[in-house]
């Protein structure tokens with residue numbers, strides 16, 4: 001039967017001027033007469049069709065608004081569902097949700113969750129890991145350290161066990177996303193629209209939701225609550241920059257998912273005395289000129305565990321220390337993880353020459369000259385000029401005052417060719 005041509009008044013056997021009461025009475029009579037249960041088996045199929053037609057006629061004619069639309073536009077204004085103005089298939093909720101997407105009109109669950117987007121984003125099996133940097137002092141990396149701290153995280157609501165609703169309440173399937181938790185939107189990509197999946201704004205990616213009165217009182221439908229927990233991490237001795245310390249399952253809990261991990265990425269704090277490379281350490285030690293020449297026996301540096309490191313110099317009488325000389329101390333570097341081995345310590349010698357406070361008498365200087373090694377034989381030259389000098393010269397000035405243009409030094413960024421051309 002062609003629905004577009006059907007006359008609803010005729011189906012019910014009433015006049016166009018029939019009152020609402022007439023419609024109701026006519027419907028009852030027709031429904032009873034055509035009820036599939038009341039007819040012989042052979043007539044059942046026909047009866048069913050007629051029964052549906054009667055039902056539809058009543059749905060439209062008994063509703064003032066729909067009856068007016070029918071009277072004005074005829075059956076073409078309706079589809080099979082008896083609802084005016086739309087194609088077959090989607091229900092009103094879907095259409096409203098598409099029109100008012102982000103407004104969360106069906107249950108007040110507004111706001112986007114922290115769900116990952118992207119076309120393949122589905123509910124992950126495991127909730128996301130929490131990655132964070134953790135700055136550690138070199139002393140703590142040397143000795144190892146246990147750190148306790150309070151952490152606030154989302155845990156499954158203890159009242160509703162993550163259901164989000166009251167005990168007997170049932171969640172409503174989200175019609176915005178048809179229970180998928182995600183919906184497809186069209187995103188502008190250049191001049192085209194490209195489909196992308198985003199967490200459903202109506203149900204927050206859950207696929208269903210509770211109406212306000214059914215929501216769990218404790219978590220207010222969020223399924224999780226905030227909880228403080230004491231966490232403890234152990235930084236093993238010898239740990240280094242980039243190492244990860246993993247607290248399994250301590251990330252935010254998400255209902256229906258394995259909780260993710262908290263992952264600490266170790267960042268080594270800069271140390272004022274020591275520098276580290278792999279398992280080795282280096283430090284600069286200050287040695288006076290007298291010590292460099294005559295030897296010494298004393299603590300030169302305080303190690304990361306507080307021990308004084310003592311050096312006796314020289315081993316062979318008469319040996320002197322030179323500026324920049326390196327004393328390698330085996331086995332005094334950083335511990336190597338899961339072993340008793342250690343790296344080495346490299347001590348770089350800085351000779352402290354006497355400063356302005358040193359006022360030796362001419363007699364003392366004469367003695368020193370006698371005691372210290374004599375200069376090389378004099379340089380032979382035909383003519384000799386005695387010159388003035390600035391005792392505070394600076395090599396930064398070296399080449400900076402080129403009389404031929406003077407810009408050669410500033411151009412050094414452009415590479416060697418410029419410098420070479422300028423000097424040729």
Ligand SMILES: [Zn+2]
Pocket residue numbers: 157158159160161162163164165216217218219220221223224
């Ligand atoms: Zn709850």
Ligand SMILES: [Zn+2]
Pocket residue numbers: 174175176177178179180181182200201202203204205206207208
């Ligand atoms: Zn949804």
